[in-house]
Amino acid sequence: xxxxxxxxxxxTALALLSAIMVLLSKNPVHSVLWLIVVFFAIxxxxxxxxxxxxxxxxxxxxxGAIMVLFLFVIMLMNLNAETEPQKNTxxxxxxxxxxxxxxxxLVSVIRSATDMTGRTAQVGEGNIGLISNLxxxxxxxxxxxxxxxxxxxxxxxxxAVVIGKKD
Amino acid sequence: xxxxQGITNGIEKWLHNNMSANMALLVECAIVxxxxxxxxxxxxxxxxxxxxxxxxxxxxxxxxxxxxxxxMLQTTADTLKLxxxxxxxxxxxxxxLFNLAPFVIMIVAMLILAPIAFATGFQxxxxxxxxxYVTAISSISVIAILMAGWASNNKYSMLGAxxxxxxxxxxxxxxxxxxxxIVVLTGSLQISEIxxxxxxxxxxxxxxIPAVIAFVIFIIAVTAETNRAPFxxxxxxxxxxAGFHTEYSGMRFALFFLAEYINIFIVCAIGxxxxxxxxxxxxxxxWQGFNHIxxxxxxxxxxFGKTFLLIFLIMWFRWTFPRLRVDQLLSLExxxxxxxxxxxxxxxxxxxxxxxxx
Numbered sequence: 234x235x236x237x238x239x240x241x242x243x244x245t246a247l248a249l250l251s252a253i254m255v256l257l258s259k260n261p262v263h264s265v266l267w268l269i270v271v272f273f274a275i276x277x278x279x280x281x282x283x284x285x286x287x288x289x290x291x292x293x294x295x296x297g298a299i300m301v302l303f304l305f306v307i308m309l310m311n312l313n314a315e316t317e318p319q320k321n322t323x324x325x326x327x328x329x330x331x332x333x334x335x336x337x338x339l340v341s342v343i344r345s346a347t348d349m350t351g352r353t354a355q356v357g358e359g360n361i362g363l364i365s366n367l368x369x370x371x372x373x374x375x376x377x378x379x380x381x382x383x384x385x386x387x388x389x390x391x392x393a394v395v396i397g398k399k400d
Numbered sequence: 401x402x403x404x405q406g407i408t409n410g411i412e413k414w415l416h417n418n419m420s421a422n423m424a425l426l427v428e429c430a431i432v433x434x435x436x437x438x439x440x441x442x443x444x445x446x447x448x449x450x451x452x453x454x455x456x457x458x459x460x461x462x463x464x465x466x467x468x469x470x471x472m473l474q475t476t477a478d479t480l481k482l483x484x485x486x487x488x489x490x491x492x493x494x495x496x497l498f499n500l501a502p503f504v505i506m507i508v509a510m511l512i513l514a515p516i517a518f519a520t521g522f523q524x525x526x527x528x529x530x531x532x533y534v535t536a537i538s539s540i541s542v543i544a545i546l547m548a549g550w551a552s553n554n555k556y557s558m559l560g561a562x563x564x565x566x567x568x569x570x571x572x573x574x575x576x577x578x579x580x581x582i583v584v585l586t587g588s589l590q591i592s593e594i595x596x597x598x599x600x601x602x603x604x605x606x607x608x609i610p611a612v613i614a615f616v617i618f619i620i621a622v623t624a625e626t627n628r629a630p631f632x633x634x635x636x637x638x639x640x641x642a643g644f645h646t647e648y649s650g651m652r653f654a655l656f657f658l659a660e661y662i663n664i665f666i667v668c669a670i671g672x673x674x675x676x677x678x679x680x681x682x683x684x685x686x687w688q689g690f691n692h693i694x695x696x697x698x699x700x701x702x703x704f705g706k707t708f709l710l711i712f713l714i715m716w717f718r719w720t721f722p723r724l725r726v727d728q729l730l731s732l733e734x735x736x737x738x739x740x741x742x743x744x745x746x747x748x749x750x751x752x753x754x755x756x757x758x
Contacts, residue, residue: 304550
C-alpha cells in the first residue's frame with residue numbers, strides 16, 4: 234500500500250468522522266471546530282489530486298474566514314445547554330425522513346451517472362487545479378459569470394456597510 | 401564545496417540507495433520534523449533573549465546579564481523553570497479545548513515553515529502557490545486564539561481573543577495586497593521563482609516607489625498580525641491582564657509565547673523573501689565583479705541576516721510607538737492602509753505592464 238493510499242483513507246475517515254461529530258456535538262462551538270477539521274481533511278484530498286490552489290482557497294475562504302465569523306457569533310451568543318430549546322419528537326422524525334430521502338436521491342443519481350463509471354481520479358498528477366489553468370478558465374471561458382458574481386459581492390458589501398452605519 | 405544543498409542531496413541519494421522509496425520518504429519526514437522542532441527551540445531561545453537585549457538597549461539599561469556570559473543562558477534557565485511549573489486548568493474551563501489550543505497554535509506555526517527557502521535549494525516543499533499558502537495558513541492561527549480565549553471561561557481572555565480575531569482578520573487584507581503587488585512583478589506565486597527573479601537586484605530597489613510603499617504596509621500589517629506592540633491589544637497588560645492567555649501557566653503559556661516569536665520569524669522571513677531577495681545575495685544589475693564578491697557569502701547567512709534585520713525593525717517598533725486604541729486600530733486599517741494598498745496595487749500593475757521596473 235503506497236503512502237498516497239494510506240493518506241487517502243486516513244483523510245476520508247477523518248472527514249467522515251468529524252462530519253458526524255459536527256452533528257453529534259452538544260456544544261455549538263465544538264461543532265464549528267469539527268467543521269474546520271472537515272475542511273482541512275477536504276483540503277488534504279485536493280492536495281492529493283494535485284489541486285493545490287483549490288486546497289488553499291478552501292482553507293482561506295472556509296476555515297480562515299467563514300468559520301472565524303461563525304466562531305465569533307457563537308462565542309458571543311453565550312449558548313448553554315440549559316437555554317437551548319428542545320425540539321419535539323415529530324419534528325426530529327420529519328427531519329430524519331426528509332434528509333434520508335435526499336440522501337437516497339443523491340446516491341441513485343450518482344450511481345446512474347454513466348459518464349462517471351469506470352473512471353479513476355488522477356492522483357498526484359493532472360494540472361487542472363493549478364492556479365494558471367484556473368485563472369485562464371475564469372478570465373476567458375467564464376468571464377461574464379465571473380464579473381457578474383463580483384458585482385454581486387460588491388452589492389453585498391455595500392449592503393453590509395449600509396446596515397452597519399449608525400443612521 | 402560545503403553547502404546545505406549538497407548535504408540534503410547526499411542524504412537523499414544515500415537513503416534511496418539503501419531503502420525502498422516509501423521508507424526513504426518516511427525517514428526524510430522524520431529528519432524534517434526533527435530539524436523543524438530544533439529550529440523552533442533554538443529560535444525561541446534566541447529571539448526572547450534578543451527581545452530583552454534590544455529592549456534594554458533602547459531603554460539604556462543592561463538587560464539580562466547574570467546567567468552565563470552576557471546573560472546568554474537566561475532564556476534557557478527560563479525555559480527550564482517553565483517546564484517545571486505546574487500547568488493549571490481553571491475549573492469552569494472547557495478542558496479539552498483549553499489544553500488543545502496551545503498545540504494548535506504551534507502546529508499552525510510549523511505548517512507555515514513548509515515553503516520557506518532557508519538557503520539555495522534548502523526548502524521543505526516548493527509548492528507552486530507558496531506565498532498564498534503562507535497567507536492561508538497564517539489566517540488559521542485566529543482559530544487557535546479564539547479557542548484559547550473562549551475555553552478559558554474568563555472575560556479578559558474572551559475580550560482579548562475577540563480583539564485579536566478582529567485585528568488579524570482585518571490586517572490580513574493589506575498584508576495580502578502588499579504580497580500580491582510583488583507577485584504582480586514576478587508573475588509567480590512560487591517562492592523559488594520569486595527569489596530567482598531577484599538575481600539582478602531586490603524588488604525593494606527594482607520596483608520603484610510602489611514596492612517601497614508595499615514594503616512599509618507589509619511591515620505594519622504583519623506587526624499587527626503577530627499581535628506585537630503597538631498593536632498588542634489582544635494581550636494589553638494594562639486593560640486585560642494578559643488577554644487570551646490569562647489563564648495559561650507553565651509550559652502551555654510557554655507554547656503561546658514561543659508561537660508569537662516563531663510567527664515573527666516567519667513573517668520576517670516572508671518579508672525578506674519577497675522584498676529583499678530571500679537567500680539571494682545583494683546583486684546590482686550587471687556589475688559582474690561586485691556580484692561575484694557578494695556570492696562568496698553563503699546564502700544561508702544572507703537569509704538569516706535579512707530576516708533578523710527585519711525582526712530587529714519590528715522589535716524597534718515596540719519600544720518606539722505607544723499602543724493604539726481599538727477604534728484607532730481598525731480605522732487605521734480600513735480607512736488608511738487598505739485604500740492605500742489597493743491604489744498601490746493598481747500603480748504596481750501599471751509599472752509591471754509598462755515594464756518600468758528594472
